[in-house]
Amino acid sequence: xxxKIITVGDEILMGHIVNSNSxxxxxxxxxxxxxxxxxxxxxxxxxxxxxxxxxxxGIYNVIILTGGLGPTHDDITKSVLVxxxxxxxxxxxKVYENIISLxxxxxxxxxxxxxxxxxxxxxxxxxxxKNGTAPGIWMExxxxxxxxxxxxxxxxxxxxxxxxxxxxxxxxxxxxTQVQKNKIILTTGISETSLFELLxxxxxxxxxxxxxxxxxxFPGVKIRIDASDVNEILVNEKISEVEKKIRAKAEDFIYGxxxxxxxKIVGDLLVxxxxxxxxxxxxxxxxxxxxxxxxxxxxKYFLGGVCSYSNESKIKLLKVKKKTIEKYGAVSxxxxxxxxxGVRNLFKSNVGMSVTGIAGPEGGTENKxxxxxxxxxxxxxxxxxxxxxFGDNRLRTKLRSVMMALSLLRKELM
Amino acid sequence: xxxKIITVGDEILMGHIVNSNSxxxxxxxxxxxxxxxxxxxxxxxxxxxxxxxxxxxGIYNVIILTGGLGPTHDDITKSVLVxxxxxxxxxxxKVYENIISLxxxxxxxxxxxxxxxxxxxxxxxxxxxKNGTAPGIWMExxxxxxxxxxxxxxxxxxxxxxxxxxxxxxxxxxxxTQVQKNKIILTTGISETSLFELLxxxxxxxxxxxxxxxxxxFPGVKIRIDASDVNEILVNEKISEVEKKIRAKAEDFIYGxxxxxxxKIVGDLLVxxxxxxxxxxxxxxxxxxxxxxxxxxxxKYFLGGVCSYSNESKIKLLKVKKKTIEKYGAVSxxxxxxxxxGVRNLFKSNVGMSVTGIAGPEGGTENKxxxxxxxxxxxxxxxxxxxxxFGDNRLRTKLRSVMMALSLLRKELM
Numbered sequence: 001x002x003x004k005i006i007t008v009g010d011e012i013l014m015g016h017i018v019n020s021n022s023x024x025x026x027x028x029x030x031x032x033x034x035x036x037x038x039x040x041x042x043x044x045x046x047x048x049x050x051x052x053x054x055x056x057x058g059i060y061n062v063i064i065l066t067g068g069l070g071p072t073h074d075d076i077t078k079s080v081l082v083x084x085x086x087x088x089x090x091x092x093x094k095v096y097e098n099i100i101s102l103x104x105x106x107x108x109x110x111x112x113x114x115x116x117x118x119x120x121x122x123x124x125x126x127x128x129x130k131n132g133t134a135p136g137i138w139m140e141x142x143x144x145x146x147x148x149x150x151x152x153x154x155x156x157x158x159x160x161x162x163x164x165x166x167x168x169x170x171x172x173x174x175x176x177t178q179v180q181k182n183k184i185i186l187t188t189g190i191s192e193t194s195l196f197e198l199l200x201x202x203x204x205x206x207x208x209x210x211x212x213x214x215x216x217x218f219p220g221v222k223i224r225i226d227a228s229d230v231n232e233i234l235v236n237e238k239i240s241e242v243e244k245k246i247r248a249k250a251e252d253f254i255y256g257x258x259x260x261x262x263x264k265i266v267g268d269l270l271v272x273x274x275x276x277x278x279x280x281x282x283x284x285x286x287x288x289x290x291x292x293x294x295x296x297x298x299x300k301y302f303l304g305g306v307c308s309y310s311n312e313s314k315i316k317l318l319k320v321k322k323k324t325i326e327k328y329g330a331v332s333x334x335x336x337x338x339x340x341x342g343v344r345n346l347f348k349s350n351v352g353m354s355v356t357g358i359a360g361p362e363g364g365t366e367n368k369x370x371x372x373x374x375x376x377x378x379x380x381x382x383x384x385x386x387x388x389x390f391g392d393n394r395l396r397t398k399l400r401s402v403m404m405a406l407s408l409l410r411k412e413l414m
Numbered sequence: 415x416x417x418k419i420i421t422v423g424d425e426i427l428m429g430h431i432v433n434s435n436s437x438x439x440x441x442x443x444x445x446x447x448x449x450x451x452x453x454x455x456x457x458x459x460x461x462x463x464x465x466x467x468x469x470x471x472g473i474y475n476v477i478i479l480t481g482g483l484g485p486t487h488d489d490i491t492k493s494v495l496v497x498x499x500x501x502x503x504x505x506x507x508k509v510y511e512n513i514i515s516l517x518x519x520x521x522x523x524x525x526x527x528x529x530x531x532x533x534x535x536x537x538x539x540x541x542x543x544k545n546g547t548a549p550g551i552w553m554e555x556x557x558x559x560x561x562x563x564x565x566x567x568x569x570x571x572x573x574x575x576x577x578x579x580x581x582x583x584x585x586x587x588x589x590x591t592q593v594q595k596n597k598i599i600l601t602t603g604i605s606e607t608s609l610f611e612l613l614x615x616x617x618x619x620x621x622x623x624x625x626x627x628x629x630x631x632f633p634g635v636k637i638r639i640d641a642s643d644v645n646e647i648l649v650n651e652k653i654s655e656v657e658k659k660i661r662a663k664a665e666d667f668i669y670g671x672x673x674x675x676x677x678k679i680v681g682d683l684l685v686x687x688x689x690x691x692x693x694x695x696x697x698x699x700x701x702x703x704x705x706x707x708x709x710x711x712x713x714k715y716f717l718g719g720v721c722s723y724s725n726e727s728k729i730k731l732l733k734v735k736k737k738t739i740e741k742y743g744a745v746s747x748x749x750x751x752x753x754x755x756g757v758r759n760l761f762k763s764n765v766g767m768s769v770t771g772i773a774g775p776e777g778g779t780e781n782k783x784x785x786x787x788x789x790x791x792x793x794x795x796x797x798x799x800x801x802x803x804f805g806d807n808r809l810r811t812k813l814r815s816v817m818m819a820l821s822l823l824r825k826e827l828m
Contacts, residue, residue, distance in 0.1 A: 224428075310717045
């Protein structure tokens with residue numbers, strides 16, 4: 001059982017957009033026992049798409065093709081499909097009604113061009129698209145399946161989740177002989193190599209049945225455990241056995257598993273301990289508050305933040321002493337501390353955190369280079385600060401300083 | 415002249431990471447006349463990589479392969495390369511010194527495992543990696559080139575920009591016969607189909623020599639113009655001719671070109687008009703400030719922001735009247751207005767903007783559904799508000815509300 005993804009679009013080959021659809025689709029196919037063996041991107045070009053279909057149809061149980069289903073002249077997927085399957089297009093009344101109703105909801109009249117989108121291959125099953133005008137197409141031949149979906153993620157994802165994946169699960173549920181699963185262990189504060197050495201002999205950890213892989217990432221290295229067996233219970237046992245051995249050696253560096261987000265983990269800790277948080281930001285420029293508020297329900301513990309981009313606002317809003325800034329500078333241990341205390345007082349929160357630094361590209365000096373960041377924290381009757389050097393990339397420094405602040409806060413709350 | 419990208423990594427096939435490297439590489443290869451015709455992702459599997467190399471080496475002028483150069487057991491790219499090129503690995507003293515010095519800078523001792531990274535194929539040229547321990551590999555055969563680079567973006571990108579692309583430009587500068595270029599026109603506030611119809615007959619716009627494509631995106635549809643000719647001057651002329659015809663019909667919806675960012679365009683307008691800005695955020699939770707401060711030099715016009723996640727902070731910091739919130743609610747035209755005026759007064763900025771809404775997933779009512787957002791602006795002696803419905807995805811609503819606020823501010827400043 002295996003699958004393949006074909007992504008169609010000149011804009012991907014030219015580097016104008018990142019192919020994020022493939023990651024989403026891969027993850028879902030893996031979960032129904034159809035691991036992706038290959039992802040190929042080709043242009044909006046009939047011959048290139050046909051060649052790819054000819055080379056791969058029949059080899060994979062399922063091929064998912066995305067892109068090229070739009071209403072304009074550069075969308076050619078449907079015409080390629082009818083050529084490949086020796087089929088023809090027919091007008092589908094129901095699809096047409098769906099398109100009309102979508103325009104009605106938006107309160108705009110339907111451009112004539114969209115009518116063409118109601119044409120679908122005769123021997124296909126239509127996959128409904130409730131978020132856009134391009135229907136998905138499901139075609140089969142000799143028990144092999146080809147599914148064409150729109151390239152717009154907001155349309156593709158619900159179609160995949162609500163129609164394609166349930167249908168595939170049903171279709172292949174009986175033929176499954178092996179269950180494949182994986183689990184990601186998230187670490188921070190240790191390099192890939194040091195982690196590798198800390199774990200020692202990999203075979204002692206995995207045995208003969210499992211695999212582990214190291215994925216350098218941010219805010220730290222991920223360890224992926226892979227296992228397969230005849231049923232889910234046995235797979236889970238194998239994975240938890242490996243996880244236990246990893247934790248025995250590297251527990252100090254592990255902050256979560258799978259899709260866990262540091263901001264969510266910190267949020268859960270705040271809820272658990274019934275604490276509230278406020279943040280004062282200089283170089284992170286609002287990103288700290290933004291990451292925290294990405295978490296649904298964060299209003300329970302996050303009272304708010306001040307982005308004090310000017311010295312005046314640090315003094316006026318956060319009550320940082322003017323002479324502190326004059327003597328030590330806006331990027332200093334002392335200012336970071338007063339910002340943390342100040343924002344905590346301002347919002348009357350249990351915890352106050354601050355980030356001040358030089359995001360660059362300008363503003364660095366020999367003593368205070370671009371990338372220098374001070375993080376401050378005021379909690380209960382104590383305060384602490386941390387100094388970091390995050391390098392010369394502005395956006396990276398913003399992100400790193402926020403992730404580091406979250407990481408410090410997590411440790412403090414534990 | 416054409417190129418191909420091979421990405422190696424189980425983590426991509428399993429959907430754990432998005433393949434953002436390929437977009438970056440594609441863009442750079444296009445710029446030196448080596449457009450990418452195919453992008454393929456395969457797993458950390460010797461046979462899969464070898465098959466891909468056998469099927470494509472010789473067909474493309476350049477193949478760039480990323481991933482699998484790390485120090486751990488699952489990194490197999492170098493061993494595959496020596497197999498494919500019938501070569502062998504040798505210890506490279508200079509690469510070893512580079513690895514040692516990298517650890518020295520970080521102030522940590524080198525794990526023994528990293529020594530293996532100094533092994534490179536005998537018949538290769540090393541590409542220096544100043545940000546990591548994995549050297550890049552350049553190999554040639556019959557005038558076709560294969561380049562292996564690490565998969566970590568922070569290492570790969572500088573290696574590509576500083577070594578690979580300049581070398582490729584030099585190598586292929588004489589053999590180039592056609593110059594290919596493209597330009598992206600950025601629009602907002604119009605659907606793909608409506609834009610398509612507004613432009614009318616595509617051939618009238620492009621002539622026989624150019625191509626245009628519509629790319630649905632956010633905050634709006636992008637139009638890509640493609641042209642090629644024997645030299646750059648002629649290509650530029652062709653593109654600007656097409657751009658002129660597009661602008662004649664759709665100027666109202668165009669806010670920029672190519673990599674222009676709305677936050678940068680707004681920043682430039684503020685600088686040009688010598689105005690300062692502050693923002694008050696509720697549902698966007700800091701993202702507005704964060705996007706503005708992504709722009710280098712934004713401290714010239716951005717004074718700061720308040721993320722007032724609680725009603726108390728709206729009242730205390732932004733001086734929103736308690737009875738306004740009681741009567742109209744925190745998500746209302748009236749509160750949005752008072753927040754904009756309040757933050758402008760607080761920071762003494764020329765412009766004050768506000769965003770308040772229901773990001774969800776909870777907190778919606780029949781009258782005020784999840785996704786409802788009010789945007790407010792206070793500028794000179796006037797104020798205005800705008801109401802939008804952005805749907806039920808929390809992160810999308812955050813982003814859409816900020817982009818809409820920027821879009822409104824841009825129009826106001828013009």
